[in-house]
Amino acid sequence: MSYDYLTYRVEDRIAYVTIDRPEVLNALHPEASAELARAFDAFRTNPDAWVAVLTGSGDRAFSAGNDLKVTAARSGDGDMAIPQGVPFGGITSGFECTKPIIAAVNGFALGGGFELALACDVIIAADHARFGLPEPLVGLVASAGGMHRLPRHVPLKVAMGMMLTGRQIDAAEAYRLGLVNEVVPLPELLPSARRWAAEMLRCSPVSLRTTKEAVLAGLGLPDDAALQADRDSGRLRRLYESEDFIEGPRAFAEKRPPEWTGR
Numbered sequence: 001m002s003y004d005y006l007t008y009r010v011e012d013r014i015a016y017v018t019i020d021r022p023e024v025l026n027a028l029h030p031e032a033s034a035e036l037a038r039a040f041d042a043f044r045t046n047p048d049a050w051v052a053v054l055t056g057s058g059d060r061a062f063s064a065g066n067d068l069k070v071t072a073a074r075s076g077d078g079d080m081a082i083p084q085g086v087p088f089g090g091i092t093s094g095f096e097c098t099k100p101i102i103a104a105v106n107g108f109a110l111g112g113g114f115e116l117a118l119a120c121d122v123i124i125a126a127d128h129a130r131f132g133l134p135e136p137l138v139g140l141v142a143s144a145g146g147m148h149r150l151p152r153h154v155p156l157k158v159a160m161g162m163m164l165t166g167r168q169i170d171a172a173e174a175y176r177l178g179l180v181n182e183v184v185p186l187p188e189l190l191p192s193a194r195r196w197a198a199e200m201l202r203c204s205p206v207s208l209r210t211t212k213e214a215v216l217a218g219l220g221l222p223d224d225a226a227l228q229a230d231r232d233s234g235r236l237r238r239l240y241e242s243e244d245f246i247e248g249p250r251a252f253a254e255k256r257p258p259e260w261t262g263r
Contacts, residue, residue: 008042058106062109087144088115092116101121110134119149126185
């Protein structure tokens with residue numbers, strides 16, 4: 001499968017998705033969003049890819065968000081004109097994937113770029129990265145999940161302060177607020193993302209998928225309701241019936257590393 005606006009490869013069970021529009025700070029137009037949707041669907045359905053790393057090309061930007069020049073050229077009312085059924089960035093809405101996704105933020109993550117990072121499970125940031133939702137400054141809103149995900153990641157007043165001013169924050173403040181998991185110098189960004197992915201690969205893929213599915217399904221539910229949903233959904237039964245469920249305790253008893261199959 002070929003791509004014009006990104007690169008995609010799978011190596012050692014890690015899928016690397018790199019937005020490749022550095023001339024516009026990796027901003028996304030509809031065609032790029034459609035390609036991201038294709039790439040992440042390929043990751044989701046590939047049994048040999050267990051973790052994904054999403055980043056941008058170059059050293060300036062993860063993604064500057066919506067390509068406003070394309071928007072202005074195609075629509076007089078500010079509509080992003082995303083193809084029907086394709087969410088901005090491919091994964092910001094309607095995308096269900098229980099495999100872990102790591103965002104390696106290599107610079108600006110603004111607007112839709114920030115929303116794309118928020119849609120990932122773990123965020124590693126280069127120390128020069130910046131985050132923000134400046135949509136109101138250009139007559140838009142953070143409609144690709146930012147208005148809802150950001151207040152779930154940081155205190156409401158902090159989120160409202162950012163969204164109602166368009167203010168950007170640096171990587172250090174994002175780490176202090178709990179928005180990112182780690183801040184590293186740019187040369188260490190991808191090695192750090194690979195390290196996080198390697199730590200995930202030490203775990204059972206079935207266990208990780210079950211964990212992510214349960215956590216996301218239980219957000220907003222009382223504890224007892226979330227626990228009941230785990231039982232009613234069948235996700236725990238699928239874990240208990242998996243090969244990994246047998247392999248884990250067996251490997252521990254035999255004092256050897258487990259050999260996960262993801263089945």
